[in-house]
Amino acid sequence: MPHFDFIGHRRTWFIVSLVVLVIAVGSLFLRGLNLGIDFTGGITYNLQFQKPVSAAEVRSVLQGQHIGNSVIQLVGTESGQTSRSVLVETPALTEHARYSLQTALQSHLGKYQITGLNKVTGTFSSELVQAGILAVLIASLAIVLYMMIRFDLRFALTGIAAIFYDAIVTIGLVALIHFQISQNIVPAVLIIIGYSLNDRIIIFDRIRENMRLRKRGESLLELTNRSLNQTLARSIITAVVVILAMAALLIFGGTTTHDLSAAILIGVVFGAYSSILFASPLWYIWVDRAERASAPASRRAAKAER
């Protein structure tokens, strides 16, 4: 079993956590999220080609115009690979960009007609985002209640605080890196919260177990450190497995799911970090204070004399 003194360096880790949080929240407010067409809406083109084209062919032309994450749908087919009729939704384009796109389409995919050109609103409204956030808040309340029953109030509150920390840091870093997000950000955040919850419970379970069988004279600091070291192998293995799997999705997955895998990747890294270096130290400080306060006055007096 390794013997890292995680809790002894808690001040350092709190500073690190705080700096990351400030950067994340700062990016969110100053830089903002780079919202894609699901949120902002865009322009739909109904294109009628002379020869059938595939979604991949159209996307490669759009990628050349830096609008690769547009929505490309073949019309008249649900699962066919090619069609003459294609529906494309791009972000709002300048006149120059539109002209450049139209020429590129013709030179790569042959002659075509634009049978429809319309401005459309986003498919994803702020009401949907608000409804989603509300659902998550209510779910958090349920998690707190469950953890209060199975653990106690301190585990429950530090656990949920760290879950929110992970979610906020991830969204903030997504704003910092500024890659364009689609409505996939919703499942991404839900995965991060779920992963974070699982990680917190597994590690808190070990602390809970060690608290029950606490060795005589073992300080809270030693106990918390011991718990974290006992679960360290598991923490690393699970994090590495999930991180590698997500990296594979990011590298090999399609253009339209890049935002999903990138956000999850960030979230999992911070989920693993915050269980050990944010949630547990936070829990430690709270319980340590309580233990000191409830220690018999005589012992405190004896300590003071020494």
Add this chain to the structure above:
Amino acid sequence: MRGRGILGLILIVVVVAAVYAYFTAVNPVTRFVKEGLDLKGGVHVVLQATHPATHADMLKAETIIAYRANKLGISEPSIQLQGNNQIIVDLAGVKNQQEAIQMIGQTAQLVFKGPQGQIILTGKDLASASASIDQGYGNVVNLQFNAEGTKLFADATQKYLNQSISIWLDKNEIENANVQSVITGGQAFIYGGFPTLTKAQQTADLLNSGALPIPMRIIDAQTVSPTLGQDSIHASAVAILIAMALIILIMLGIYRYAGFIADIALAIYLILVVGALVAFGAVLTLPGIAGIILSAAIAVDANVIIFARIRDELRAGRTLGAAIDHGFKNALRAIMDSNVSTVIAAAVLYYFGTGEVRGFAVTLIIGILASFVTAVGVTRYLLRLSEDTVLVRNQKLFLG
């Protein structure tokens, strides 16, 4: 006892072969699982206002159509305003396309008229509507008027006592009834014109959603390919296979034989999830896949936790059998707490969420249940089976 162990190993090989054959030859995901707009495509419907419409009208119409689509149980429809007077509705997984399209575009104008055809009240005066079966009248739609409607209805039933009031829905007269008493409670029901309870329920849903502020006509309805793009979906499917292969190899590398068993459990987990999706007729979308990915990660984690505990017990000097028993026992509490809290959270998300959030919650609940059965149950069973084999003598080979 050795025979049991060998039997177990044969079982494992058979299961692996069966899973491989099942997913390659039968391809259950594309064949049996219903997929959403983002993965499979659907119907692209363009509705256009038949009269000049303001932006506010269009926004209201969009909200009403979204409400109706939800009521119809269409999973994650996509609804957009196009240009000045059009609404695009993309629908997937609709059993009866024609019916869905019709219902979404319907105006649902409810009008109560007096004996001389004078309008008494309209759908605007309704508070709510519901459907039920009445002993005497068959399928009925119950109406509850709002304060204004209650007053109008009370006045009208007094004024037209012993005369007839007619009820019109979308310009069809569906009922003509004699007023027998003054009704002050603001309640009424309509009958006739509802051959089935479903039809009555649909009418109630339409009335609840309110009438479209402007009449709309369907000007185009076409089948379209997935919004995520056929090309991207293909790439992502390949990526998921690569990720799965990575997980399988890592587990094998770290935990050797036990890792192999965890991989078997993961394969059975996949079959259970796909089976459950088919059985419940759930519609698979990208958020749904996200739920499966999360529960798969939790399933792998459960095995990592269990194996770590068994290693602890072995290090403490227990025999393999005792170590497996104690390891599972110690790991179970953490796994249970994690699974139960996740399922509770997912149930809350399902209840309060819409669209994407619900799609995620459904597969997460299914996935967690399946992962508990496989990562705990199947793994334990197979480990116990192999306890008696030659592997036991080589602990390194057994658990890495």
